Amino acid sequence: MDFTLACGQFVPSPGYVQTNVTTMCEQIAYASSRQAKLIVFPEMALSGYLAPEDVLPLALSLDSPEVRRLRDACKQYGIDAGFGLAEKATDGRIYNSMAYVDSSGKVLAVYRKTHLWDTEKQWAAPGATVAAFDTAQARCGMWICYDTRFPEVARLLAIDGATLALAATAWLGPADEWELALRARALDNGMYVAGSALQGVHPPFAFHGVSMIVDPHGHVIARAHDGIDQVITATYQEGVISAFRQRLPLLEQRRLDVCGRLLEASKWP
Numbered sequence: 405m406d407f408t409l410a411c412g413q414f415v416p417s418p419g420y421v422q423t424n425v426t427t428m429c430e431q432i433a434y435a436s437s438r439q440a441k442l443i444v445f446p447e448m449a450l451s452g453y454l455a456p457e458d459v460l461p462l463a464l465s466l467d468s469p470e471v472r473r474l475r476d477a478c479k480q481y482g483i484d485a486g487f488g489l490a491e492k493a494t495d496g497r498i499y500n501s502m503a504y505v506d507s508s509g510k511v512l513a514v515y516r517k518t519h520l521w522d523t524e525k526q527w528a529a530p531g532a533t534v535a536a537f538d539t540a541q542a543r544c545g546m547w548i549c550y551d552t553r554f555p556e557v558a559r560l561l562a563i564d565g566a567t568l569a570l571a572a573t574a575w576l577g578p579a580d581e582w583e584l585a586l587r588a589r590a591l592d593n594g595m596y597v598a599g600s601a602l603q604g605v606h607p608p609f610a611f612h613g614v615s616m617i618v619d620p621h622g623h624v625i626a627r628a629h630d631g632i633d634q635v636i637t638a639t640y641q642e643g644v645i646s647a648f649r650q651r652l653p654l655l656e657q658r659r660l661d662v663c664g665r666l667l668e669a670s671k672w673p
Contacts, residue, residue: 407541409568409596409640410440411615411626414633415604416452421462421470424450428487429477431635436481438637441507441541444570445487446602446615447549448500453574453602453609456526463492466503466511479509484539486546488572490528491516497529502546502572506539513537515546519554521576536564542596542640549573552585552599555592556666562593562655567645569595574602575613582613583624591622593655594648596640603631620648 412431417423428445435443447453450470451462464470471489478485484506491501491514499516506512516531517524534557536545545561545568552571561569569589575582582601590597597618602611615628617638626638649655 405541406639406641406643407441408439408637409598409617410435410438410443410635410637411598411600411617411628412443412445412635413601413603413615413628414446415631416449416602416606418452418454418606419458419462421450421464424452425470425473427633428474428485431633432474432477432483432485433481434635435637436483438635440483440637442484442486442539443635444598444600445485445572446600447488447502447572447574448490448602449487449572450489452606453611454606455608456523459490459527460498463490463498465492465494466514471503475505475509475511478505478507482507484512484541486570486572488548498527499531500524500528500548501531502548502570504537504539504544504546504570512539513544513546515548517548517551518557519550521550534560536561536566542568542642544568544570546570546572549575552582552589555589558589558593558595558597562595567595567642568640569597571597571599573599573613574609574611576609577612579613579630583616586616586618587622587624590618590620594620594645594652596620596645601628603633620645
């Protein structure tokens with residue numbers, strides 16, 4: 405089905421979860437007023453992207469009052485949302501996670517960042533699963549920030565049937581590399597990619613790149629402005645995906661007899 409897709413970006417109030425949740429709820433309401441059925445938020449959106457010693461006290465369970473506010477907003481405005489947070493999981497570990505909440509307020513899926521950045525290894529446990537999941541709109545997959553640089557993540561999602569990838573980031577590298585990676589992952593797999601980027605500067609971190617929505621041809625079809633709070637929207641079109649994949653059946657024509665070695669390579673030569 406075709407539907408309107410949104411990305412919400414903002415300059416967070418570092419450490420002030422309630423303030424950030426309020427901003428997110430406002431953007432949920434706005435996206436819904438634009439007939440969006442899904443909105444994607446940045447990495448660590450609830451707390452802001454913080455130094456390791458500041459993250460742990462702000463880790464939240466998916467049943468916490470703060471997350472419950474977002475779940476209630478999704479239900480109130482009839483919209484799905486994907487958002488990043490430091491997740492206090494039931495196994496006792498803390499993860500850099502992305503949660504997907506549907507329009508009934510249910511947590512439909514959780515992705516835990518598999519490729520941790522150096523400072524994140526001081527507070528987060530690595531995730532171990534990359535899998536797609538079904539929503540009312542499309543079959544989706546999620547990844548977070550540094551994962552974008554690993555083509556295997558997006559390919560695993562595409563193989564698992566995803567036609568839409570949601571990427572959350574607090575990008576510390578050059579902005580043009582964020583854009584190039586998003587466009588490449590979309591083109592590589594004939595899928596839509598919606599990337600939401602945290603904005604601003606919070607020493608020692610400065611965040612680069614903007615939120616954007618990319619179609620299966622690798623074209624940026626919606627782009628936010630740098631350094632401001634903003635919601636962007638674009639149309640996800642099922643026919644664009646099917647036409648691209650019929651013209652370029654990349655997934656079916658992979659040479660597993662040649663490229664299967666990738667699964668066996670455990671270290672750099």
